[in-house]
Amino acid sequence: MPELPEVETVCRGLEPHLLETAIQTVIIRQPALRWPVPANLSDLLTGQSIKAINRRGKYVLIQLQTGALIIHLGMSGSLRIVDGQSAPARHDHVDFHLEQNKILRYNDPRRFGSILWTHENPLYHPLIKTIGIEPLNAEFNGAYLQARAQGRKVPVKTLIMNGQIVAGIGNIYATEALFQARIYPFREAQSLSVGECQVLVDAIKAILEQAIVAGGTTLKDFVNSDGKPGYFSQKLYVYGRAGLACLLCDGLIQSKKSGQRTTAFCLVCQQ
DNA sequence: AATCGCGCCTGACGGC
DNA sequence: TGCCGTCAGGCGCGAT
Numbered sequence: 648m649p650e651l652p653e654v655e656t657v658c659r660g661l662e663p664h665l666l667e668t669a670i671q672t673v674i675i676r677q678p679a680l681r682w683p684v685p686a687n688l689s690d691l692l693t694g695q696s697i698k699a700i701n702r703r704g705k706y707v708l709i710q711l712q713t714g715a716l717i718i719h720l721g722m723s724g725s726l727r728i729v730d731g732q733s734a735p736a737r738h739d740h741v742d743f744h745l746e747q748n749k750i751l752r753y754n755d756p757r758r759f760g761s762i763l764w765t766h767e768n769p770l771y772h773p774l775i776k777t778i779g780i781e782p783l784n785a786e787f788n789g790a791y792l793q794a795r796a797q798g799r800k801v802p803v804k805t806l807i808m809n810g811q812i813v814a815g816i817g818n819i820y821a822t823e824a825l826f827q828a829r830i831y832p833f834r835e836a837q838s839l840s841v842g843e844c845q846v847l848v849d850a851i852k853a854i855l856e857q858a859i860v861a862g863g864t865t866l867k868d869f870v871n872s873d874g875k876p877g878y879f880s881q882k883l884y885v886y887g888r889a890g891l892a893c894l895l896c897d898g899l900i901q902s903k904k905s906g907q908r909t910t911a912f913c914l915v916c917q918q
Numbered sequence: 919a920a921t922c923g924c925g926c927c928t929g930a931c932g933g934c
Numbered sequence: 935t936g937c938c939g940t941c942a943g944g945c946g947c948g949a950t
Contacts, residue, residue, distance in 0.1 A: 650944095679926095679927095680926095681926065681927095681944090681945085681946090705944075705945095719944080719945090720944095721926095721927090721943085721944065721945090722927090722928095722942080722943050722944060723927090723928075723929090723943090738928090755927095756927080756928055756929070757926085757927045757928050757929080757942095757943085758926080758927055758928080759926065759927065759928095759943075759944065759945085760944095774945095774946085798919085798920080799920070799921090800920085800921085801920080801921070805921090808944090810944085810945070817943080817944070818942090818943070818944085906922075906923080907923080907924090907942090907943080908942090908943075909941090909942080909943095
């Protein structure tokens with residue numbers, strides 16, 4: 648599923664195709680995403696030029712002249728540029744027809760994603776304004792994380808996956824970052840020292856940056872990209888490896904549920 | 919205020 | 935071979 652690095656890669660890949668390009672029409676084949684796609688989206692967007700494309704957490708923000716599209720890829724969504732004559736395939740739910748015979752195409756098998764419209768600054772939108780700090784910002788550091796952990800007894804993994812605290816950390820990167828930081832995922836959040844928080848923050852930043860670089864390697868043929876998310880090219884030490892040997896110590900990778908989510912960890916490496 | 923659990927949805931996969 | 939149950943997962947929301 649797309650996590651922050653994949654969304655960043657999508658934005659960077661789309662930007663040169665979209666900037667200063669006008670939308671001609673919007674075709675909605677399946678409006679039933681997480682929330683209904685606005686039925687009048689085509690009326691709202693037709694003739695408008697795309698002014699900017701940005702990311703906030705895992706949300707893609709496409710700035711138009713009179714407002715902005717707020718797009719989330721959910722777990723299985725993708726945004727791609729295809730030829731204007733390209734026939735829609737299964738799960739191609741929305742097409743934004745653009746100038747120069749191009750289509751911005753939204754595909755989402757599981758339909759956990761969303762496509763919303765706002766007339767206002769998207770950063771003020773209810774879905775966006777409550778999102779926590781960007782993990783790659785300098786303000787995200789050990790002191791910040793420890794301050795936000797005070798009084799919280801939830802597992803530290805739950806804390807870093809809380810989008811109100813830090814944006815865009817999903818299960819895969821949370822799991823991998825905790826392994827890299829050598830921190831047991833079920834530690835009470837408030838029990839972490841500033842130093843431990845800093846180690847964890849550094850691990851999160853390093854993993855995200857690596858993943859963005861890996862995603863960037865496919866940017867040049869983005870238009871023909873098969874949409875494989877960037878973390879496929881990243882080494883996963885624990886995620887999805889329950890029952891296998893730890894790659895660092897030969898201990899056995901454990902698996903345990905935290906809420907509804909599976910957490911993998913090495914009991915030897917992560918104290 | 920913090921936390922928990924639900925629901926949205928499809929596809930992959932294992933068991934019979 | 936087909937059918938069915940289970941799991942995966944982001945994230946808002948209502949309940950505790």
